Amino acid sequence: MNYYEIKFNGIKVGSHSNSFEIKDKFFDTFENSEIKQAEITASTKLNKQDNKTTLDINLVGTINNIPCDICTEKIDIPISSKMNYVIKEGDKNNVYNEDVIIVNAFENTICLKNYFYEMISLALPAKRQHKLNATNNIECSKEMIxxxxxxxxKNNEIMDPRWEALNDIKLK
Ligand SMILES: [Zn+2]
Known part of the structure; x- marks a missing residue:
């Protein structure tokens, strides 16, 4: 059984909820993922109507151990992300907009792994920094800074020949 699948075929008209835990292991199949650790709950709600089926995905949790841009210490970044999809039966080669999930009529389940992964990747902010504390100072690791x-x-000292020249002068 694939843990990230929801039942699709043969379900009754109405609302069907599921919940999934996304942890470190989830990212094993995404080799190039920058994100390796997380603790996220994905809640899904499939709403089947006679003429339309929609799927709401709601992610809440934290992406863990991402280096802070300023001090490089690893931080946990809280995320919260929502997507609403329309599910259509048809040919997967047809191009629809990105909010449509295409399923073949003979498929019994929909695998949501890639959708979760995409949402998590997009939820990771471009700026990753420690939070500001009550006095508006960034909670970066002073030790690391x-x-x-x-x-x-030290590097500048070695790289910059002007410093070396100054050192020579001092020695004389
Ligand atoms: Zn920091």
Whole structure:
């Protein structure tokens, strides 16, 4: 049984809810994923009507261990994401807009793994930073920032020939 599948064929008219836990293992199949760890709950609601079937997906949780842009310490980023899809039976080669999930009439289930993955990837913000605290200071690791500053200062010293020239002067 694929854990990220919902039943589609033969379901009754009405609303059908499911819930899925998305954890670290989920990302194993996505080799190039920047995200490797997360704790997310995906709630799905399939609403079957006589003439239209829709699927709402709601993701809430955290993407874990993403390096902070400023201090590089790993942080957990809370996410919350919603998508509403229309489900259509038909040929998967037909091009519809991105809010449509195409299923073949003979398929019994819909696998949502790729849809979840896409939503999670899109929910990861371009800017990943520690939160601001009550006094509007960023909660970055001071230790890490000190290390980064120390390291880049050292590098500058080595890289910049002007510093070497100054050192020579001092020695004389
Ligand atoms: Zn930080």
């Amino acid at each position: 000190n290390l980064i500053e120390k390291y880049s200062y």
